[in-house]
Each structure stands twice: as C-alpha cells, then as structure tokens.
Amino acid sequence: MSTVDSACGRASVAWRADPYTDALRTGRGPLFLRRHDGWLLPLEVERWCDQADSADMAVLRRCEGPVLDIGCGPGRLVAALAAHGSRALGIDVHPAAVARAVHSGGSALCRSVFDGLPGEGRWGTALLLDGNIGIGGAPEALLRRVAEITAPRGLLLVEGACADVDERVEVRVDDTRGGLGATFPWARAGISAVERHGRAAGWTAVEEWSTEERCFVALRRAN
Numbered sequence: 396m397s398t399v400d401s402a403c404g405r406a407s408v409a410w411r412a413d414p415y416t417d418a419l420r421t422g423r424g425p426l427f428l429r430r431h432d433g434w435l436l437p438l439e440v441e442r443w444c445d446q447a448d449s450a451d452m453a454v455l456r457r458c459e460g461p462v463l464d465i466g467c468g469p470g471r472l473v474a475a476l477a478a479h480g481s482r483a484l485g486i487d488v489h490p491a492a493v494a495r496a497v498h499s500g501g502s503a504l505c506r507s508v509f510d511g512l513p514g515e516g517r518w519g520t521a522l523l524l525d526g527n528i529g530i531g532g533a534p535e536a537l538l539r540r541v542a543e544i545t546a547p548r549g550l551l552l553v554e555g556a557c558a559d560v561d562e563r564v565e566v567r568v569d570d571t572r573g574g575l576g577a578t579f580p581w582a583r584a585g586i587s588a589v590e591r592h593g594r595a596a597g598w599t600a601v602e603e604w605s606t607e608e609r610c611f612v613a614l615r616r617a618n
C-alpha cells in the first residue's frame with residue numbers, strides 16, 4: 396500500500412468507485428452522478444484534470460491568506476496557487492486524486508473535510524468549487540464544519556448551481572459504460588440556497604458573480 400493509500404484509510408469509500416479512478420487516470424469522462432430515478436449530473440473530469448482556466452483564476456484572485464481547497468480532485472487549483480507562490484493545501488478522500496494533485500505541483504492530503512485537519516481555525520480562505528457544496532449531502536452541516544476550519548473573518552468561496560435548486564440526493568458515480576460505484580449522499584444548491592445555508596452556519600454573503608456559465612458566491616465568517 397502506498398503512503399497516500401494508507402493516509403486515506405479512514406476516508407469515505409464512496410468516491411473511490413472504480414469509474415472515478417479510471418477517469419482520473421485517463422483524465423477523461425464521460426462520468427456522471429446518477430440519481431436513483433436515473434437523472435444524470437455530468438462531472439467535468441476533463442476540465443478538472445486540465446490547468447486552471449479563467450473562471451478558476453477569477454476565484455483564485457479573490458483568495459486571502461492560506462487557502463484550503465476542499466475536495467481538490469486532481470488539484471488544478473492548488474497547483475495554480477503554488478505556481479503563484481501562495482500557500483495552499485488540497486484535501487480529498489480519493490487517493491488517485493491526491494496523488495495526481497501532488498504530481499501536478501500542489502500540496503494535498505488524503506483526508507475528509509470532516510476529519511481533523513492541519514491548521515484548523517487558521518485558513519484564510521476555503522474553497523468549495525465544482526459542485527463540492529454537495530459533499531456529505533447536507534450543505535448546512537458542511538458549512539458549519541468549514542466555519543470551524545477557517546480563521547475568524549475568513550473567506551469561503553463557493554461555486555453553486557446556476558439553477559435555483561436546493562436538493563439532497565442519493566447518487567452513484569456512473570460512467571454509463573457499466574462502471575457504477577456505491578450509493579452516497581450528495582446535495583445540489585443554487586446561489587440563494589448556499590447563502591441561506593451559509594447564514595444558518597454563521598456565514599454572510601459578501602459577493603456574487605458568474606463567469607463562463609459558472610456561478611459563485613463569496614461568504615465571510617462572522618467572527
């Protein structure tokens with residue numbers, strides 16, 4: 396077992412489904428989250444495995460202090476931050492994602508956001524991009540956890556769905572070619588739902604923007 400694998404020992408197995416591992420290895424989809432009724436949410440594996448694009452850079456320009464990228468995947472954001480000399484750490488429960496993030500020049504740990512993390516209470520900015528507000532399937536609980544991790548007055552940059560949705564779902568990773576992972580809880584939240592869950596978890600929305608058909612909100616921790 397590699398160092399990354401053993402460090403991942405306590406992390407969730409849901410995202411470790413083979414279809415996701417295969418997509419991370421090849422850098423290609425198709426890959427989806429499949430809801431029980433058959434509805435498919437596309438996962439943009441090619442974009443995640445590429446370099447940070449202009450929409451990503453618009454997020455990274457807003458970062459303050461050390462940055463924690465939650466659910467960093469193959470690590471394009473931590474790699475871009477490292478290349479600009481910023482302190483950044485990615486965390487992800489998937490060993491192949493973490494290995495790829497480290498290979499791309501970023502710092503990354505195989506850890507769940509709900510586990511103990513280095514620098515708790517000191518991160519200047521936390522990132523929840525690419526739909527990662529869905530992690531754990533309960534946005535308010537996730538946002539409370541992120542408030543524990545970030546510094547007082549810390550910043551949280553969230554990518555929400557551009558549609559006005561607020562749903563908790565059970566999903567599986569599906570490559571539509573026979574590869575199907577285990578069921579796990581997920582959530583989708585539009586910007587107003589993110590703001591509402593954020594308020595309940597001690598965050599105040601300070602800015603909204605959209606670019607390249609992606610929608611974002613910046614939240615600040617009260618104290």
Ligand SMILES: C[S@@+](CC[C@H](N)C(=O)[O-])C[C@H]1O[C@@H](n2cnc3c(N)ncnc32)[C@H](O)[C@@H]1O
Pocket residue numbers: 407410438443444465466467468469470471472486487488489492506507508509524525526527530531
């Ligand atoms: C929708 S994908 C986003 C991928 C990513 N942002 C990227 O650039 O590739 C969700 C990611 O969150 C990770 N993840 C799921 N549950 C997690 C948890 N509890 N803590 C940290 N990461 C988690 C998954 O392994 C997956 O890589």
